[in-house]
Amino acid sequence: MCKRCEMLPVWEFTNKRKLCASCFSRYFEKKFLNTVRKFKLFSACDKVQVKCESEDKLSEIKRQTLSFVLEKMRAKLNIALVKRNATKKASVDSVDNIASCLLDCFVNKRLRNMKRCGPIRKEKIGKRWITIVKPFYLFLDAEILLYAKIKKIVKPNILQQWPFRPGESFMLSGLREVGESKNKMRKKLLLFLDELEKKHPEVKHAIVQGYLSVYVT
Numbered sequence: 001m002c003k004r005c006e007m008l009p010v011w012e013f014t015n016k017r018k019l020c021a022s023c024f025s026r027y028f029e030k031k032f033l034n035t036v037r038k039f040k041l042f043s044a045c046d047k048v049q050v051k052c053e054s055e056d057k058l059s060e061i062k063r064q065t066l067s068f069v070l071e072k073m074r075a076k077l078n079i080a081l082v083k084r085n086a087t088k089k090a091s092v093d094s095v096d097n098i099a100s101c102l103l104d105c106f107v108n109k110r111l112r113n114m115k116r117c118g119p120i121r122k123e124k125i126g127k128r129w130i131t132i133v134k135p136f137y138l139f140l141d142a143e144i145l146l147y148a149k150i151k152k153i154v155k156p157n158i159l160q161q162w163p164f165r166p167g168e169s170f171m172l173s174g175l176r177e178v179g180e181s182k183n184k185m186r187k188k189l190l191l192f193l194d195e196l197e198k199k200h201p202e203v204k205h206a207i208v209q210g211y212l213s214v215y216v217t
């Protein structure tokens with residue numbers, strides 16, 4: 001049971017603390033604001049465009065969720081959401097993506113790519129440099145999707161078939177399959193991480209935190 005309100009839990013942390021749907025939403029939104037502030041992702045009056053390169057189902061749900069949360073937090077963060085002429089782009093990268101990206105850098109000896117794995121990066125688009133920020137940097141895909149389910153951001157039938165337990169393999173659920181066949185190695189690493197996370201909860205977080213402590217000040 002959720003300790004605070006004696007409701008049925010929807011999420012359990014590795015320390016066995018459980019949250020009901022409304023407590024989980026509150027936790028999610030608070031963590032979102034904390035992440036944005038911790039990494040100083042936005043400045044006042046930033047014009048933000050949500051960016052998503054992949055077209056698989058999972059990324060699409062994450063894109064809709066990020067738009068939803070940013071819209072909700074817009075006034076608090078003092079930013080505007082725009083479709084073009086953005087001062088910053090927000091990507092849907094989560095702990096899952098970043099941990100697998102870091103492993104990929106090691107395994108395939110692409111260490112130079114590691115600097116792209118921080119919470120903020122610059123990318124040259126055409127002639128100008130644009131800042132890409134990652135507000136989901138400390139979130140698991142599992143948390144983002146559970147929030148999307150609670151807030152009914154996506155049609156419930158899309159997520160119904162799908163159990164939400166920390167450590168659940170999202171790869172095996174089929175959502176992550178689409179559109180990722182181009183990058184077989186990354187896919188294998190994601191699967192490996194999902195498996196590892198089952199036995200060693202928080203391993204994805206540990207990889208990202210380790211990187212942060214070395215590379216990002």
Ligand SMILES: [Zn+2]
Nearest residue numbers: 002005020023
């Ligand atoms: Zn509760």
